[in-house]
Amino acid sequence: MSSSKIRASILDCVGNTPLIELHRVVPDGGGRVLVKLESQNPTGSMKDRMALAMIEAAERDGRLVPGGRVVEYTGGSTGVSLAQTCAAKRYPLHIVTSDAFSREKRQHMEKLGASLTLIESDSGGMDESLTRHMIEAARRIAEETGAFWTDQLNNADQVQGYRALGEEIWSQTEGRVDAFVQSVGTAGSLMGGGMTLREKHPGIRIVAVEPAESAVLSGGVTGSHQIEGVGAGFVVPLWNRSIVDEIVGIATEDAMAMARRIAAEETIFAGTSTGANVSAAIRVAKQLGPDSTTVTIACDSGVKYLSTRLYQ
16 A cells, blocks of 8 residues: 555544535526535545634644544534544543534534533524524633633634635636535535635525525525524624625425435435535526536535434
């Protein structure tokens, strides 16, 4: 085996994920829809990119010193990615999460060495109140322990981490991409990937996706939904409306139905946010016509949701 094929660390495996064309769920008459398969990252999630970017930026500027503690609030995938990054770099990690998110994610974080604080949800739904309770709990832990708080909703270091996502899409499509569609959690991936693609192709259409039940980016009211990892319930700090051409709301049930369809028909096993992304991308591809190319993200693996209503 060539030494060039051997990686020094699991963290060297983050990124460079495949781009897959959908065939069976895309109706006739629309453009092609490509999906960036982020489940191929080491923890099965795109959040590996942001976790690594946030930790390495903090190391460079001294916010995180050798042996220092780290704390974060998370719906799960960011926590798993931080647990991997912190374990590889030997930083103790404390995660604030909730029963609103899958058991698999919580178990994954714990098995990678993270300590967990669990905040109870209202009937298993994600809403603004739950997000703010998790944020406050993380803030208190950081204050009491002196831990470095990655503070994902406010941490712009992740945007740089997601710029590589845009570079990969541009390279893989050989510059033939007409629209980029991505759901909004922290907004880091939409901003980083979207800005990179727009710099290369000023006419590209950037489309944000949010839960229809909590369409705050569109000016609607906050509400409860079950699309894990997106839809904080308020306009997040990294959101920049100026680079977005359109905002599409997808209901939880529709997102789950599409996630099940792409598992059964495209054999791409992913979570509810991916179902929302693909639903929105199909709409955009239909609008743009048969000669267009729309790229969206398969945010994570469906393995993370086997115990949830999505796949029960």
